[in-house]
Amino acid sequence: MKSPARLLLAASCTAALLSAPTAAWSAEKPKADKTNSVDCTKVKCIALTFDDGPGKYADKLLDTLKKTKSKATFFLEGQYVKSRPAFAKRMAQEGHELGNHSYTHPHLRDLDEDRIREELTRTQEIVKQATGKTPTMLRPPYGELDQRVQAIAKEMRLPIVLWNGGSRDWATKNEKAIYDEVLKNAKRDGVILMHDWVEQTVKVMPKLIAALQKQGYHIVSVSSLRGAGKLEPGDIYPADADLERLSADTPTSEDGPGAAESPADGL
Numbered sequence: 569m570k571s572p573a574r575l576l577l578a579a580s581c582t583a584a585l586l587s588a589p590t591a592a593w594s595a596e597k598p599k600a601d602k603t604n605s606v607d608c609t610k611v612k613c614i615a616l617t618f619d620d621g622p623g624k625y626a627d628k629l630l631d632t633l634k635k636t637k638s639k640a641t642f643f644l645e646g647q648y649v650k651s652r653p654a655f656a657k658r659m660a661q662e663g664h665e666l667g668n669h670s671y672t673h674p675h676l677r678d679l680d681e682d683r684i685r686e687e688l689t690r691t692q693e694i695v696k697q698a699t700g701k702t703p704t705m706l707r708p709p710y711g712e713l714d715q716r717v718q719a720i721a722k723e724m725r726l727p728i729v730l731w732n733g734g735s736r737d738w739a740t741k742n743e744k745a746i747y748d749e750v751l752k753n754a755k756r757d758g759v760i761l762m763h764d765w766v767e768q769t770v771k772v773m774p775k776l777i778a779a780l781q782k783q784g785y786h787i788v789s790v791s792s793l794r795g796a797g798k799l800e801p802g803d804i805y806p807a808d809a810d811l812e813r814l815s816a817d818t819p820t821s822e823d824g825p826g827a828a829e830s831p832a833d834g835l
């Protein structure tokens with residue numbers, strides 16, 4: 569029996585085959601990581617992704633990424649870009665990839681199409697305003713999508729980037745547990761989900777990056793991974809994301825950054 573995830577992926581592949589890229593999309597297409605010119609078809613790569621930010625500890629995380637010559641992908645929440653524009657700007661300046669994670673982190677499937685568009689458009693605009701760059705990919709809150717969300721992503725020229733490895737950092741808030749979980753889930757071209765508002769994630773990062781590098785991984789932005797540089801709007805990546813189980817890797821609204829801090833604090 570085909571799972572809904574498989575059907576959705578099949579639908580998205582068909583859609584990708586049918587739609588020719590336009591000039592507008594070519595101009596906005598995520599660029600492969602030029603700073604360290606890693607070719608993920610030749611070497612082992614992994615992408616570390618951070619959701620719900622810019623988080624309170626993003627500055628410290630950016631220091632670690634710089635020191636270790638690593639590139640990350642940040643799926644930003646519009647409301648926190650508004651409260652921490654300097655962090656968002658630094659992410660862009662230091663060559664990290666920026667994605668759209670909605671403005672207020674709602675369950676998009678519960679909203680009508682106008683509200684979905686509003687959540688995504690406001691975020692595109694505020695990120696552009698803060699960083700000079702427009703996000704090139706979408707990660708819907710809780711990894712939840714339906715055909716309407718996918719169609720709107722396509723309309724906004726955004727591929728959808730999910731993940732195939734969780735860290736459960738928001739649940740354990742324990743450095744060793746986060747370290748063990750990420751290493752357990754690490755694989756070639758893996759997309760790991762973490763949060764830069766979890767202090768323990770940021771604290772364990774030097775050790776975690778060292779362990780990944782020791783295993784031969786190059787830590788790159790998502791668009792540098794194999795198959796991710798040629799994504800079309802509305803495509804879903806990675807192909808092995810388990811759509812039915814993704815939400816178990818994400819915090820509930822009570823566990824999220826809003827519970828630990830107000831959007832305005834810790835600028």
Ligand SMILES: [Zn+2]
Nearest residue numbers: 619620709710
């Ligand atoms: Zn989130």
